[in-house]
Amino acid sequence: xxxxxxxxxxxxxxxxxxxxxxxxxxxxxxxxxxxxxxxxxxxxxxxxxxxxxxxxxxxxxxxxxxxxxxxxxxxxxxxxxxxxxxxxxxxxxxxxxxxxxxxxxxxxxxxxxxxxxxxxxxxxxxxxxxxxxxxxxxxxxxxxxxxxxxxxxxxxxxxxxxxxxxxxxxxxxxxxxxxxxxxxxxxxxxxxxxxxxxxxxxxxxxxxxxxxxxxxxxxxxxxxxxxxxxxxxxxxxxxxxxxxxxxxxxxxxxxxxxxxxxxxxxxxxxxxxxxxxxxxxxxxxxxxxxxxxxxxxxxxx
Numbered sequence: 610x611x612x613x614x615x616x617x618x619x620x621x622x623x624x625x626x627x628x629x630x631x632x633x634x635x636x637x638x639x640x641x642x643x644x645x646x647x648x649x650x651x652x653x654x655x656x657x658x659x660x661x662x663x664x665x666x667x668x669x670x671x672x673x674x675x676x677x678x679x680x681x682x683x684x685x686x687x688x689x690x691x692x693x694x695x696x697x698x699x700x701x702x703x704x705x706x707x708x709x710x711x712x713x714x715x716x717x718x719x720x721x722x723x724x725x726x727x728x729x730x731x732x733x734x735x736x737x738x739x740x741x742x743x744x745x746x747x748x749x750x751x752x753x754x755x756x757x758x759x760x761x762x763x764x765x766x767x768x769x770x771x772x773x774x775x776x777x778x779x780x781x782x783x784x785x786x787x788x789x790x791x792x793x794x795x796x797x798x799x800x801x802x803x804x805x806x807x808x809x810x811x812x813x814x815x816x817x818x819x820x821x822x823x824x825x826x827x828x829x830x831x832x833x834x835x836x837x838x839x840x841x842x843x844x845x846x847x848x849x850x851x852x853x854x855x856x857x858x859x860x861x862x863x864x865x866x867x868x869x870x871x872x873x874x875x876x877x878x879x880x881x882x883x884x885x886x887x888x889x890x891x892x893x894x895x896x897x898x899x900x901x902x903x904x905x906x907x908x909x910x
Contacts, residue, residue, distance in 0.1 A: 618806040626832045630800050653793035696737040737772040745778045777801050790814045
């Protein structure tokens with residue numbers, strides 16, 4: 610293996626091996642293999658001390674009720690101990706559009722952790738770390754939100770169920786514009802990395818060089834051997850992913866539209882697809898709207 614430096618990483622990045630850490634299977638492999646990253650993520654974002662050696666990745670996440678929930682970017686269940694479950698989710702649309710679903714999922718998880726005959730229910734906890742990738746108006750948004758789900762559902766034990774919402778774009782702003790280098794800012798910005806070079810530079814703020822070198826070399830090898838696709842395969846894979854993303858965006862817009870009416874639903878589909886960087890042609894194909902109509906809608910966002 611070549612000596613790890615920025616020149617070497619730059620050459621590796623030319624091969625286009627890097628895969629976003631916000632992709633479910635990539636997140637699981639990297640954070641499962643390198644517990645130091647998971648430790649920084651959980652301790653810095655949730656504000657609780659976790660013994661990383663006791664955490665286990667649950668291999669079979671609780672089945673979701675809606676079809677589009679199977680295709681979330683990240684869906685990870687971690688069992689901290691027999692009393693605590695941490696659910697890591699990633700959403701690429703407005704949290705408000707899926708808040709009720711996330712709250713219901715936390716409630717469902719909470720019902721799975723009790724032992725038969727349990728009496729001291731206060732010690733059981735479910736925490737959802739909800740990572741959101743939508744773009745933000747930095748001057749208008751509220752960035753960190755904690756939802757105690759019992760307040761929404763009317764159930765008791767509110768202090769034992771909560772959703773911690775983090776907007777990744779905001780932390781990227783703090784890192785690059787405000788020059789903030791706390792562990793929380795660093796690890797959440799690292800999730801938005803677009804290359805090995807960027808990831809290495811970000812993580813070097815919180816991980817010692819000797820340890821980071823092992824992580825980066827391991828990730829490069831992992832991506833090269835397991836995930837690298839030949840060009841013809843890459844095109845085929847990109848199309849499959851894009852088609853799936855279109856289906857998800859349409860479904861999320863339809864869910865909103867059922868509540869707001871047909872035309873509002875089409876508007877929601879278009880806005881959702883615009884937020885997810887689909888081309889005008891792709892949106893027109895999916896919704897039946899002309900490109901000029903879509904451009905007018907885009908101007909209102």
